[in-house]
Amino acid sequence: MPDRERRRRLAAVTSGLRDLRIELAVLNHRVGGRAELRDVDFDCLDVIARSGPISPSALAARVGVHQATMTGILNRLEGGGWITRRPAEGDRRAVLVASTPDRQRDLYALFDGMNTRLQQLCDRYTDEELDTITDFLARTVAAGRDSSDELG
Numbered sequence: 389m390p391d392r393e394r395r396r397r398l399a400a401v402t403s404g405l406r407d408l409r410i411e412l413a414v415l416n417h418r419v420g421g422r423a424e425l426r427d428v429d430f431d432c433l434d435v436i437a438r439s440g441p442i443s444p445s446a447l448a449a450r451v452g453v454h455q456a457t458m459t460g461i462l463n464r465l466e467g468g469g470w471i472t473r474r475p476a477e478g479d480r481r482a483v484l485v486a487s488t489p490d491r492q493r494d495l496y497a498l499f500d501g502m503n504t505r506l507q508q509l510c511d512r513y514t515d516e517e518l519d520t521i522t523d524f525l526a527r528t529v530a531a532g533r534d535s536s537d538e539l540g
Contacts, residue, residue, distance in 0.1 A: 405528065419498045424468070428453065432461050433470055437492055441484035443476070452540060 420430035428451070435450055436442055442450075448458040462485060465471045470491050476482035510518060 415499075415502060419495070422498055423495055425470070426464070429461050429464055429470075432458075433465060433487060433495070436465075436471060436485055437487040441474070441486040443482060443484055447485065449540075452536065 416430060417427055420427055423430070425433065431451055432447060435447060439450070444458050444462060445455060448455045453461070462471065462473070465485075466473060468491075469488055471485045471487055473483050473485050476484050513521065
């Protein structure tokens, strides 16, 4: 009986993560639509904002697109005022891309509803429970990244 209960709990976690992935994908798609960003452009912009400044080749590797595709994505993002390109220090041939703070604030405003709901949800948990959730999420992200790298 304990094994069956454990399997049920593990299945519930897996199912919950899949449901979350779907809902976040829908939310991101709708936010991207409001901001007139394609899904892949929006994903790249998020990586740039969180990890940038970043080189185009590192960004392409991180999101799993060909470098030629990345050039088109960066051209669209730059044309929309979402990013800037600048030479890397110490190597005039290398370029780094960075998000544009004003445009980033516009994007964050579209997430106000989700951020408010998330804050309300987190208010229901103790600090220790939030630490456990944070640990679980960090480990889940690492597992996802490792799994993606294996396929890459």
